[in-house]
Amino acid sequence: MLDKSATTDHEIHPLLRSRWSPRAFSPEPIPAEMVKSLLEAARWAPSAMNEQPWEFIVVPREDAEAFAGAVSTLAEGNVSWAKNAPLLIFAVARLTSSYNGAENGAAIYDLGQAVAHLSVQASALGLWTHQMGGFSADKAREVFGIPEGYKPMVVIAVGSMGDADTLVDVLRERELGPRVRKPISAFVYEGKWGEPAKIIG
Numbered sequence: 001m002l003d004k005s006a007t008t009d010h011e012i013h014p015l016l017r018s019r020w021s022p023r024a025f026s027p028e029p030i031p032a033e034m035v036k037s038l039l040e041a042a043r044w045a046p047s048a049m050n051e052q053p054w055e056f057i058v059v060p061r062e063d064a065e066a067f068a069g070a071v072s073t074l075a076e077g078n079v080s081w082a083k084n085a086p087l088l089i090f091a092v093a094r095l096t097s098s099y100n101g102a103e104n105g106a107a108i109y110d111l112g113q114a115v116a117h118l119s120v121q122a123s124a125l126g127l128w129t130h131q132m133g134g135f136s137a138d139k140a141r142e143v144f145g146i147p148e149g150y151k152p153m154v155v156i157a158v159g160s161m162g163d164a165d166t167l168v169d170v171l172r173e174r175e176l177g178p179r180v181r182k183p184i185s186a187f188v189y190e191g192k193w194g195e196p197a198k199i200i201g
Contacts, residue, residue: 001161004179015123020179021130023171024162025085027061034125035060035087038158041121045114048106051098054114057090057144069143074155075134081167082132085157090140091115093151111153122158130157 005018039056047053059070070088071079082088093111097104119129132155140152164175190197 002164002175006179006181009183015120019119019123020128022128022161022164023081023130023175024164024167025081025128025130025157025159026162027084027086028160029060029062029086030127030159034127035158037125038089038118038121038127042114042118045110045117047110047113048104049097049099051094051104051107051110052114053094053104053107054111055092055094055150057092057146059088059090061086070155073135073139073143074132075136078132078134078155081171082130082155082157084162084166085130085159087158089118089156089158090144090152091154091156092146093153094149095151096149108151108153115154115156118156126160127158128161131155132157 002022003018004020005014006012006020008017035058039058042054042056043052045052045054059066061067067088070090071083074082091111091114093107095104095107096102115131119131122129133153135152135155137152140146140155146152164172167175184200185196188197188200189195190199
């Protein structure tokens with residue numbers, strides 16, 4: 001298995017250090033109990049006013065018709081590798097409040113937290129995830145009958161890691177290449193915008 005654990009400047013949990021987003025997936029099915037565990041982790045994410053403004057559409061490869069529909073929503077560059085994943089999950093935000101029907105400005109943020117919980121739980125189970133913004137939300141609405149007031153935000157490929165040699169050249173190079181992040185000093189300020197944070201030196 002390809003190990004791309006991050007070289008961090010400061011200590012973080014091993015699950016976070018080892019988590020990354022491969023494109024090479026094995027088509028081996030994921031046990032149902034693992035899928036339930038991923039969704040349970042998402043369920044317990046925090047949300048404003050406990051709105052829990054998330055919905056998930058789970059599409060396993062075993063459901064050939066639904067899986068073909070899911071793949072049809074993906075951008076061309078994602079189809080070549082995501083079609084091999086054993087599970088695709090569509091993460092959808094409910095945009096209005098269940099209390100008063102007003103716009104929920106935190107909905108997309110809260111959905112992101114739920115997906116983050118899911119991805120860390122996947123790491124704990126030895127699974128891998130790759131989140132895709134490259135898909136047609138309109139096509140997803142059509143394929144899955146997603147109603148108005150709900151916004152498909154991301155498609156998540158989930159599974160065991162596959163062989164990088166199955167990827168086309170440009171994706172294989174990215175798969176095998178180093179992971180890169182900005183330093184904390186590039187995005188953390190103290191006191192006011194743009195002021196270097198003393199706490200990080």
